[in-house]
Amino acid sequence: MGKVHEATVSAPVNIAVIKYWGKRDSALILPTNSSLSVTLSQDHLSTRTTIRASPDFPADRLWLNGVEEDISASKRLVNSITTARKLREALEEKQRKDGIPAESVVPLSKWSIHVCSENNFPTAAGLASSASGYAALVSALGALYDLPQSTSELSRVARVGSGSACRSMFGGFVAWQAGVADDGNDSLAVQVANRQHWPELQALILVASDRKKAISSTAGMQTTVETSSLFAERVRTVVPQRMEAMKTAIANRDFENFAEITMRDSNQFHAVCLDTYPPISYMNDTSRAIVGLIHAFNAARGRIAAAYTYDAGPNAVIYALKDDMRDLVELFTFCFPREESMLADAFYPDPFGVFALPEEAGQRLTDPAVARLADTAGKYPAGSVRRIIHTEVGDGPRILPASQSLLSDVGMPKRARE
């Protein structure tokens, strides 16, 4: 057996504070407006992907969480892989032109690949994994193929897989510039600030139970573009202003402005969904209750101390500074009691020890003002929030050592589900 050509990477989830919704080109995934996100820590949420290229593989194959998927069934997967292969092909071409002997140029672009990908968070968490998934895929291809392109350039390849995946190519605070070019050349991610820029910023993910099946965001957003009479105004006027204001807020570590813009933009995204025909609604009564709690919490604090944001589902992501997080965790565990059937680790990690003992969880309310607020709000039905994840701003994709590979010696998944 010759040299193994393989790369293993992990890539993070990102949560937008200025929302992406609407494409100007569906094939290339070119958005109608720029967006901006915070990359979350891979300690709690990430996708790990191993890719191996081998002249012995008869075809490209892919396993997601242990289950083999048909690559050719996904145009987006094919697009991403094909685009990365072309970049590799160009590199091999250049190596040959540069006088490197043909036998030293490894023809990786000609070989089939095996892709094995796993999320470290359960699908049951209700969190979209396409952003971290495509960022991991493209980062692994970049590493495997030794591509010379910058991360921003590679983010274009992630973009053709899943729009918001381009933002998961960086850590910290990331803008996806909509761009204007027809070929999407200028539609890519850039880092606005790195992870170390604002270490106090933390996030809480509240996974809400929902009776309804989610509407595909791909289908939903194009219906919005076609039918909402308010959407054009958002794209033309509102988002450009907010992008600038948000960058300034981040640069200044100005939490109140960061939070207000985040909440307003989440609300407006859901407003244009509702203005779609037929209307799209992702938020449910639990989501609406969390919105109310956050505004009440901010009123109790006398400042904007927390922000909510919702993507294409009922789950809330709460941004707050470290010093306010304990009270928020206590408030949520009080108002959203666990259901008995829920796993002991449904709420994790638990730096404050608030989740630790089910019989005590939700009984401690350290701050008297928060206790009064919790008392007024009351308790929601047990299990309305079925998971809480306490996390923080994280770094971009990481290249992992070969020991972390998901593939066996022969290039098959180490773990596979029947």
Add this chain to the structure above:
Amino acid sequence: MGKVHEATVSAPVNIAVIKYWGKRDSALILPTNSSLSVTLSQDHLSTRTTIRASPDFPADRLWLNGVEEDISASKRLVNSITTARKLREALEEKQRKDGIPAESVVPLSKWSIHVCSENNFPTAAGLASSASGYAALVSALGALYDLPQSTSELSRVARVGSGSACRSMFGGFVAWQAGVADDGNDSLAVQVANRQHWPELQALILVASDRKKAISSTAGMQTTVETSSLFAERVRTVVPQRMEAMKTAIANRDFENFAEITMRDSNQFHAVCLDTYPPISYMNDTSRAIVGLIHAFNAARGRIAAAYTYDAGPNAVIYALKDDMRDLVELFTFCFPREESMLADAFYPDPFGVFALPEEAGQRLTDPAVARLADTAGKYPAGSVRRIIHTEVGDGPRILPASQSLLSDVGMPKRARE
């Protein structure tokens, strides 16, 4: 005892299909945009009001559903009564100028009044009564004072009490023209089509249980004007187009266009509420479920056979033609079972006999396509819908005979609560 100067009227509820939301003048209640509504039958929903003027009354007094209210505490009540009195004063002035002997001009404008008002629907129905209430008040004052003003002119007086009340001054289909004058002279209601124009059109009111207390629409709409970045576009572009399209649909009895505009405008109203900061949400999971059921029902029918619309609360009003109503009633009683504690008449009236027997209600699904749809949708928690009212397009305020008076011989409420 001399001649009794008294009038008793009843006035209807109206449900907007193009929504009023936002004022350009809060004192005069001048709206940012025109709106259009359907007046509902007084057989099922109405306010009855008796007003008597007497030189023996030491002060103005008012009883609402048997409970005395402090008139002076409500600027809107004072405004409406004062405006009507001024019109009466002008009439008395004119009568004297016209040579009618002073002793024959009854100085009603100088006398105090007793106002007694009752809704024929329980407050528990969760339906706003301010529109029918102010329309009844102003109609009764118009009759008592023998005012020569046209109904449109009097609708201005109802408007200063409660904006949408001006639309309850007419039966059938009614437009409230926003107007442009600073004094509100051209901000009034006009009848677009009368009750007889479209007799097949019916309405179903679904009263949804809600945990949340409603936000005052008066406070809410001004926050929208001030904070929503999408609201101006609605006012400037969307509503003027929809007003014209809606009038055409009504003129042509074109249910599909009527229904689609109704749904789109309801959705957009709630969209701008959500785009408000802090956001306002009136619809809950039950409301969202009903939206889904209506779109599924229309899909099953292969045409737009029903429309939903929501005001400042979670209750749905469904518009449909008579021939589609039975299936809708069956669908809703199937999907929203009654709670045991609910009153036997919670669903009324019952022309199809669907509500009649609790143990049978919701079991009959006549149409196979609707039965399939109901099966897919499943049953929502019992009591999610706690009242259904089946009604139709109705007439405008009615002047009732003296026998229907709510006041006793001495001008006090016949029925009063402790």
